[in-house]
Structure formats: structure tokens, C-alpha cells
Amino acid sequence: MSISDSKDGFSGFRRLSTQFISPEVFEKVEKASVFLRFQKGETILKQGHAPTHIAYLQSGIVKFNFQSPENNRNVILTLVSAPKILGGANLFYKDNNLFSVVAVEDCEVFLVESKVFYELLKDNGNYAVMLFELASEMFKKSILNFISVANKQKEARIADVFIYLSKEIYFGQSFKLSLTRKEIAEFACCSVENVIMTLSKWQHEGIVSFSGKNFEITDIEKLRYISRVG
Helix, strand or coil, X not given: CEEECXXXXXXXXXXXXXXXXCHHHHHHHHHCEEEEEECCCCEEECCCCCCCEEEEEEECEEEEEEECCCCCCEEEEEEEECCEEECHHHHHCCCCCCCEEEECCCEEEEEEEHHHHHHHHHHCHHHHHHHHHHHHHHHHHHXXXXXXXHHCCHHHHHHHHHHHHHHHHCCCCEEECCCCHHHHHHHXXXXXXXXXXXXXXXXXXXXXXXXXXXXXXXXXXXXXXXXXXX
16 A cells, blocks of 8 residues: 555546535545555455545455454455445444455555544535435445345356456456456355356356456356356
8 A cells, every 4th residue: 555645536526526515615525535555455444443434446446345253254245446435334334344345456545534524424415315325326236246146056146247347347348357266256155166167167168268367258148148047
């Protein structure tokens, strides 16, 4: 993690915010923020810690990790790509962070002090509703992922992961995969061996093609069929 004085990237969040609050009020947010660069694998917000900051993801991809206190098993709740506001649920549940936010690739993040942000939301109802809706949309996707986990076989769950990556993270069927096989397994709630065997099978069947980190979904309709029937 490294600190930067630059806040040029905050312009996207400023444009969004000043639809609901004045530029003068938004200056309070800027003054209470710090711009950080996180490397792949670094934790931005940590599960169980006090929710001291809200994060605005300017660039990069992050995962929402939940580690079970019973068996230390790690589950990826969802992944999001920039630009996004992170930690909304952690703000409204003030006792501690419900999950960790971890960089999947190098990220640029603005951390805003939760206390300042919370006071701002109390005084600006429409702004609070907008941010709550954004947070709800992200968590709807994590809920849908767990519905998939509960009702589908492992191959269909892995198919759902790659359909989601194509549609929501990389915005195309050809991409450089940021996730490890272990992270794919944690997202699909299966073993690493299941992921490796399934991808090898799909490559043999012409559904996907990959070499190293370069990945392509060559038959998206077949992948959707696997998702439906699983």
C-alpha cells in the first residue's frame, strides 16, 4: 500500500455526489479522505475491524471475502470492478466490518472517514438513499451467487462464475484473468481440483480457451446452458 497526494480520480465520485449535495458540502468528504494504492492481495477493509472508513474504488478489481470463524474457510461473496463505492453495508452495520475487501489486482482507492460520511448522510436523505441503493445492488449479486451455490451442481456454479466475470467484471468474452484457480473455487464454493478439471473439460469441448492468464469464452451459449441445467 502506498499513499498519494493526488485526488484527481475523485472526480467521478464528485460528479455522482454533487447531483444530491452541494460542491461545498462535498468538500468535507474530500478533506476527510486519503488516496491509496493497494497491490494485488492487499486488504483494503478487514473483516471484524471497526468500520472507520468507506472506500471509493477508482481503479482495479476487488473481492469481498468472508472468513468463517468456525473453520477459517474463506468464501468470496462477490467481485466488483471500478468505479464503485465499497463498504456501504459496513457503514450501516457499525459494530464491525462484516467482510474483508481485498485487491484482486492493483487498485487505486479513496478512503473516507466513516464518521464524516455518516454525519453527511444523516443530513442529506436523498444522498443516503442513492448510496444505499448502490450498496444494495452489489449485495443483490452476492445473494444471487449464494442461491446458485445452494441449488446448482459444481459445474453450473463454475459456469455462473465465468458468466459473471464476463458480464460484470471484464465486460467481454476475452480477458486477462485476475483470479487464481483457488479464488475461482472460493467464489464457486467448490474445490480447486473441481475448477481445474472443469476448465480442462470445457477447453476440450471448445467452450473456453485459455493459456496462462489469457482467457476466452468461445461458446457463451453452451456456458449459459450449463448454468441453466445445473
